Amino acid sequence: MVNDTEVKTRQTIYGELAFLQLVGITTEEFRKISEDRKLVPVLLERLRADYPDLETDMERTKEYL
Numbered sequence: 001m002v003n004d005t006e007v008k009t010r011q012t013i014y015g016e017l018a019f020l021q022l023v024g025i026t027t028e029e030f031r032k033i034s035e036d037r038k039l040v041p042v043l044l045e046r047l048r049a050d051y052p053d054l055e056t057d058m059e060r061t062k063e064y065l
Contacts, residue, residue, distance in 0.1 A: 029064060
């Protein structure tokens with residue numbers, strides 16, 4: 001889960017309103033970040049190279065870790 005890439009966080013009269021976005025990852029990527037959470041920023045950086053808005057590609061076969 002990351003901050004939404006299109007809708008920015010904003011202040012309201014009730015406080016901060018943040019929009020979040022789920023990022024789809026492969027089973028192997030999940031296994032690796034489960035073992036070492038320090039890999040999360042690495043994974044997101046590599047994904048952004050091909051998917052700047054971190055959209056989920058259901059046909060993706062490339063591993064980023």
